[in-house]
Structures are given as C-alpha cells and as structure tokens.
Amino acid sequence: MPVFHVRMDNRLIHGQILVSWNAAFKIDHIIVTNDKVANDPLQVTLLKAVAPLTSKVSVLTIKDCVEYCNSPEAEKENIFVLAKFPEDGLALLEAGLKIPVLNLGNQAFVRNSQKISNTVFLTESGVKALKKIHEMGIRITCRMMPSDPDTEYWPTIEKTLPQWAK
C-alpha cells in the first residue's frame, strides 16, 4: 500500500514526524495536503526545505494529493500523508483516498476549539468531520508517537464533546 499512514496535524511537518515517525518507518515521501497551505508559496518553500531529512516532500491540494496517491507512480513509494485538519482528512476520503485508518496527531488550540487532551483541541466543524469519518467505517486513532497505542479514539471524542458529536 503506497499510503501507509495519514495523520491530521495542524503543526504540519515538525519534530515528532521528522524524528520519531521517520525513524520507525522508512518514509519515502511526505505529502502535506491542505488547499490553503498548498496555495501559500512561503509555506510551500519552507515545508520543502526540510526535505533533506526525509527523501521527498510535496505540498499538494486535497484533489492533487488523492490523484497522486492513486497513480502508478505512488505504487513504488512508502507515503506519509499529512493533512492539516480533520476536515482535510474527510476531504481526502471523499475525494477517493483508500485508507482504513486516519490518525489524529497534534491539533493545537485554534479559535473556538475545545480541549480533549493537551495535544488535541477540536472545533465543532472538526468533530462533525470526524463523526462522518467514523460513520464511513474508518478507524480514528490518536497517536503522537509511533509507540502510542492505536486504540479507537472516536468514543473519547464522543464522551468529551457530546454537544458536537451528536
């Protein structure tokens, strides 16, 4: 499977990914995917600047990311997809990305978000997106590090933010 991991992390490429995940799996290609980031030349330049630490970094829109991951070119690679928000994770699935698990990484505090843990803050729209992902039969995990357990995380979200998870 070309895409071996999809992480939703609003800090995008950062220390945990470059050091811990890169050491645990042989990542050939990190694809950062979020429409706004892909259209911001400054962020694209900077994200690509860390490529020497892995082998290849791309910054793509959701549509281009799914197109690439479903192409023959992707077959040869071990791809780590890094979406920014839960909404991006849902958009990937709706655009046709085939993956059984979506992992929640850091979701740092943003305006109108509520705390689930020290590393996960979700907005109402984020919870609604995760609910749809869950209802599509996709397993949601919450692993900052590769060593974290891959337990189903939706019940925690439902329990912590019931007003939005309904």
Added chain:
Amino acid sequence: MVGIVLVSHGSMADGMLDAARMIVGDQEGIMAINLEEMDDVEGLIEKITAAVEQIDTGDGVIVLVDVFGASPFNASARLTMTRGNMEVITGMNLPMLLELAIHRQGANLEELIKIALDAGSSSIKTLSDTLNSK
C-alpha cells in the same frame, strides 16, 4: 545591539538563558520562548514576533532554535522570511549562546552569525580527541 531570541521545545530555551546567566551574567535583549504541547505554529509566530519587536533596536535579531524542521524552526523561519534583518540558526547550544553574548557589543548581524556558527560546531568534541591532539 543585535537582539537574540531562543525558541525551543519544552523549557530548553528558558534553561539555556538561565545557564548563560550563570556564566556571563544578566543580559539585555535576549528572550526565551518555550513551545508548549498545546501551542500551534501561528500562536508561536505571534509570540516570536512580539519578542523580536521588543528587542530589535534596528541592528537585527538572531533566533536560535533547537531542531531544524521542527515547529520552533518553522515558526521562526516564517517570520524571518517575511520580516528581514533576522537570521535563524538551528542546533542551538550553550557555547553558541555564550559567544554571542560576549561579542554582541560592537558586532553586526553578519559577524555574529559567523561567530555563532563557529562556536556552535567547534564546541562539539570528545575528551579522547582532545587529549590525543596534545
């Protein structure tokens, strides 16, 4: 005088400043920013921007960060690329900071960047090599 901002994961930046104080005394125009688990990059950029605005006397600012490619670096880099008269140096260590503190009077931004890079890398050595080279 060139300003210095330290940005790290956890409390390393605070600790670095604390350690430097023990060796070279209190320093003006040096600030430490610690990335907490819950911080996002945009919030971190705001904190760094506020620190830079506060300490930049017009001579420029050097930002020392811990790890290349990580959030403290990413946030500092995004500010530097839009603001100018700044440089980001990765792999911060105490010898690097000490040399900067000692040479800040009278040195310009370019000179200090070279001093920091030299001090940072030349301070890494083993005891064995040091003894054998005698």
